[in-house]
Amino acid sequence: MSVMLRTLKKTPVAVTNLKGKVKFPEKFKGTILEKWANYWKNLFIDYKQMLQDLRTDIQDDPRKAFLWTTGLATTVILAKNNPTEIDFKDSLKRVTNNVILVSEECRNPKSIEHLRAVEQYYNEGLIHYRSFGIASVMYTSECNESCDLYKAHCSYLKPTYFSFPSRVVDFGFMGRWWNVYVKTVNYDINI
Structure with missing residues (x-):
C-alpha cells in the first residue's frame, strides 16, 4: 500500500516536468493536429487530477480504500475462475x-x-x-x-x-x- 502511495505522490511532479518540455510547432497551430494534441493533453490532465484525488482519498480514509481494493480484487479473481x-x-x-x-x-x-x-x-x-x-x-x-x-x-x-x-x-x-x-x-x- 505504501509503495502505491509513493508512486501516486511522484506522478504529479513527473507530469508537471513533462508538460514544460513538450512544445507544439508553429506550422501546425490552428490545424486538426493541434486540436488532436489538445484533446490528448486535456485527457492526460484529467487523469493526472484523478490520480491526485485518488491519492488524497486513500490518505483520508485508508479503511474504505482497503475495502474497495479487496472487493475489486475478489471480483477479478471470481471472474478469472468462472467456469465455462x-x-x-x-x-x-x-x-x-x-x-x-x-x-x-x-x-x-x-x-x-x-x-x-x-x-x-x-x-x-x-x-x-x-x-x-x-x-x-x-x-x-x-x-x-x-x-x-x-x-x-x-x-x-x-x-x-x-x-x-x-x-x-x-x-x-x-x-x-x-x-x-x-x-x-x-x-x-x-x-
Whole structure:
C-alpha cells in the first residue's frame, strides 16, 4: 500500500516536468493536429487530477480504500475462475469415465440418473450456457433452437421467469460446477 502511495505522490511532479518540455510547432497551430494534441493533453490532465484525488482519498480514509481494493480484487479473481461450458463438458466426461470403471452393483443410482439426464439434454439440444461474469449457469429450455413448432414461437407458451430455477441443471462458481460435483461425489456408493 505504501509503495502505491509513493508512486501516486511522484506522478504529479513527473507530469508537471513533462508538460514544460513538450512544445507544439508553429506550422501546425490552428490545424486538426493541434486540436488532436489538445484533446490528448486535456485527457492526460484529467487523469493526472484523478490520480491526485485518488491519492488524497486513500490518505483520508485508508479503511474504505482497503475495502474497495479487496472487493475489486475478489471480483477479478471470481471472474478469472468462472467456469465455462467446456469446463462443464470436461467435468461430465471425467465423472462419466470414472463411473464406467465401477461395477453396476456399486454405482449410485442418483448419480447415474443425473448423468443420463444431462446426456439426454445434450442429445436433444435443450441445454444452454449462460455466464454472469463471476458465476455461470447451465439450464434447459423447452424446445431445441432449430425447433419450428408453434410452441417454440408462442409467447403465451414460453416458460416464465419464475420457472427458471426448476430448469437449472448446474451452477458454476469458483472453477467448479457444483451440481455435478454434489450429485456425483459418491458415485461408487450404492445407497
